[in-house]
Amino acid sequence: MKAVGVLENLPTSNVASFVDFELPDPVARGKNLLVRIHGISMNPVDFKERHDIVGKLAEPAILGWDACGEVMAVGDEVTEYKAGDMVMYAGEINRPGCHAELQLVDERIVGPKPTRLTPEEAACVPLTALAAWEALFDRLEIDRLTDENTALLIIGGAGGLGSMAIQFARQLSKCKIIATASRKESKDWCLKMGAHHVIDHSKNLKEQLVNLDHDTVPLILNLSSNIPYWETMAEIIAPEGAICLVASTKAKLDLDLFMGKSVRINYELMFTRSLYATDKMPAQGDVLRQVAKMIDSGTILHTRTEGMGKISAANIRKGHARIEAGQMIGKATLSGINT
Amino acid sequence: MKAVGVLENLPTSNVASFVDFELPDPVARGKNLLVRIHGISMNPVDFKERHDIVGKLAEPAILGWDACGEVMAVGDEVTEYKAGDMVMYAGEINRPGCHAELQLVDERIVGPKPTRLTPEEAACVPLTALAAWEALFDRLEIDRLTDENTALLIIGGAGGLGSMAIQFARQLSKCKIIATASRKESKDWCLKMGAHHVIDHSKNLKEQLVNLDHDTVPLILNLSSNIPYWETMAEIIAPEGAICLVASTKAKLDLDLFMGKSVRINYELMFTRSLYATDKMPAQGDVLRQVAKMIDSGTILHTRTEGMGKISAANIRKGHARIEAGQMIGKATLSGINT
Known part of the structure; x- marks a missing residue:
């Protein structure tokens, strides 16, 4: 099969930062589905994983963690899906990604493609839906009982994850959603997603x-x-308030600042459940099934805002450059490799 | 009234580190009770607050946050208590403490003295009971539904807070309680409090x-x-596990270590609710009432292990030296000032 890989951490201005290459088709065993990729979307984790590559790899690493495609074959322990099903998933951080013609994925973290979406639109859903869902419901524990005076501040509301978080919080809780955005178009986007208020993170948040x-x-x-x-x-956090973080810091932090208010600080990494194969791993499949239903009933919008052509080293390179710039509204997508 | 105060942060080897002094009797207003102190106990927060004093104060600061005594008068908004009631409480960190003949305390954070305890024994209960209760039930969210395979590691099990935490976890959850202690007598104490296992924090915890x-x-x-x-x-934390901290760090920490497992880190400071007068402030009174009942029914033991005489500058100074050494088992107490 054809794939796009990375051999070393080079800047996207370097044409060698991504390579087109070929490798044998993978084979589905156990709980794995073999999926032909029809559409993918891009996320900050893509460039973060590229930046974490140390030295030069012996074989190209395949990045990419948001995909939609057709099940071509299933392993002998698969119970939920069959060949011909259209599925969407984020995948696993410790396995080859979706910048390829074919990919193996564990059925426990897969959901059906929403029928009203194209594969490219559906590919925008899984990673951000799972991360937003877990951040809101498992970490911050917002729920239908939160009242309208419960303020939820979402710092960085206009990106892919923010867009999904705003929608879920608006649809599935009574929180007053205050999102941050710094540009006119990103502010408008947050309001479209369902934010009650938008404030500017380039100015004083407290004021x-x-x-x-x-x-x-x-x-x-x-x-x-x-x-x-x-x-x-x-x-700005309230006494006994809760904060959820999704980004690594790469520097030490003063945790004592949060002691006086007995604050809770949660990390949300969407890959934790699959990486450690925890009991809650199948919950990710359940969330994607629920989200697919919400999308098909029209209550949740996909967040695709632009297409960048087909999967290729040249296009993936452009995509990384786009998301590294940190000014994405919604998500950029690519279509499957020509075969 | 007579009181013991601190004018500056001096080592306990210095006889001037605490002073006996006199000041006018306080007057109860609003939700305040005026309490005559019959017994107090000592906690690490005592010496931490002394160490935080910068320079020389104009008036002596009265420390001490664990007391039992008799209500002498009540403010005009008090509804739960009346003169003559015996009460116990930790008090508020931003008000004068209990190293005095008389003290004002907000009735919302007060509970009745357990009838079977002496005032000195009862004075060991409030601060550790409140901190342990909030740490276990509000921060770590353990409850009766936790099953016997849910391991709860309590690092530092033999101190006053650990003793109360072990007892609550054993009585009110199904957690498997693994406490740490490094000496034979502290290990035996943890087992007496209800720990299922005791491991040695001076050796490799993981092994x-x-x-x-x-x-x-x-x-x-x-x-x-x-x-x-x-x-x-x-x-050693499990994926999606939760940690509760009670101590300030005074150094920056690498929070990234907890990202891969999506860990939750909570601070528990027993003074948060009173310091910020949050909606949950009266919950502290409720907890103390429940704990008093559990003590009187014999399911929870007080943690008093030694008496250090009456409240005086000399005795308080000895008490600070004892707890600064960090090897307390249970709690040390002092009796009220002679009048």
């Missing part, structure tokens, strides 16, 4: 929250970097 | 947990310092 009658907020989902917001989060 | 068939544990309550256990906690 803007006070203007919305919130001296503090009980819930913060920080989808941006941690360091620039660390002291601010300590200032 | 000892593996010997108990736990590669990882889903719940860690760290009652000791954070830095010596930081990497170890990252290694």
Whole structure:
């Protein structure tokens, strides 16, 4: 099969940063599905994994963790899917990604493609839906009982993950959603997704929250970097409040700032359940099935905003450059490799 | 009234580290009770607050946050207590403490003295009961539904807080309680409090947990310092596990270690609810009422292990030296000032 790989961590300005290559078709065994990729979307984890490559690899690493495609074959322990099914999934961080013609994926973390979406649109859903769902419901524990005075601050609302988080919080809780965005178009996007208010993260957050009658907020989902917001989060979090982080920090942090208020700090990494094969791994398949239904009933929108052609080293390279710039609204997608 | 105060942060070897002094009797207003102190107990927060004093104070600061005494008068908004009631409470960190003849305390954070305990025994209960209760039930969210395979590691089990945490976890959850202690007498104490297993925190925790068939544990309550256990906690915590910290760190920490497993880190500070006058402040009174009932029915033991005479500068100074040494089993107490 054809695939796109990375041999070393090179800047996207270097044409050798991604390579087209061929390798044998994988074979589905056990709980695995063999999927022909029809569409993929891109996420910050793509370039973070590329940046974490040390030295030069012996074989190209296949990145990419958001895909939609057709099941071609199934392993002998598969019970939920069969050849011909259209599926969507984020996949596993410790296995080859979706920048390829074919990919193996564990059926426990797979959902059906929403019927009303194209494969490219569906490929925007899994990673952000799973991360947003787990961040809101498993980490911050927001739910239908949260009342309208419960302020949820989403720092970085306009990206793929923010877009999904705003929608879930609006559809499945009564939280007052305050998203942050710094540009006119990203602010409009957050409002379209369902945010009640949008404030500007390039300005003083505390002052803007006070203007919305919130001296503090009980819930913060920080989808941006941690360091620039660390002291601010300590200032604006309510006593006994909860914060959810999704980004690594790469520097040590002063946790004492959060002691006086007995704050809860959660990490959300969508890959934890599959990486450690925890008891909750099948919950990811369940979430994707629920989300597919919500999309087909029209209550949740996909977040695709632009197409970047077919999967190829040249196009993936352009995609990495786009998301590294950190100004994406919604998600960019690519279509399957020509065969 | 007579009181014992601190003017500056001096070592306990210095006789000037505490002073006997007199000041006017306080007057109960609003939700306050005026209490005549009959017994107090000592906690690490006592010496931490003394160490945090910068420079020389104009007036002596009265420390001490665990008391039992008789209500002498009540403010005009008090509804739960009346003169003559015997009460116990930890008090508020931003108000004068209990090293005095009389003290004002908000009735929302007060409970009745358990009838079977002496005032000195009752004074050992409030601070550790509240901190342990909130750490276990509000932060780590253990409850009656936790099954017997849910391992709860309590690092530093033999101190006052650990003793109360072990008892609550044993009485009110099905957790398998693994406490740490390093000496024969502290190990025996943890088992008496209800720990299922005791391991030695001066040796490799991971190896000892593996010997108990736990590669990882889903719940860690760290009652000791954070830095010596930081990497170890990252290694032994289960994916999606929860950690509760009670100590300040005074150094920056690598939070990234906990990202891969999507770990939850909670701070528990028993003073948060009163310091910020949160909606949950009256929950502390409720907890103390429940604990008083459990003590009177014999299911929870007080943790008093030694008496140190009456409240005086000399005796308080000896008490600080004892708890600063960090080898307390249970709690040391003092009786009220002679009047």
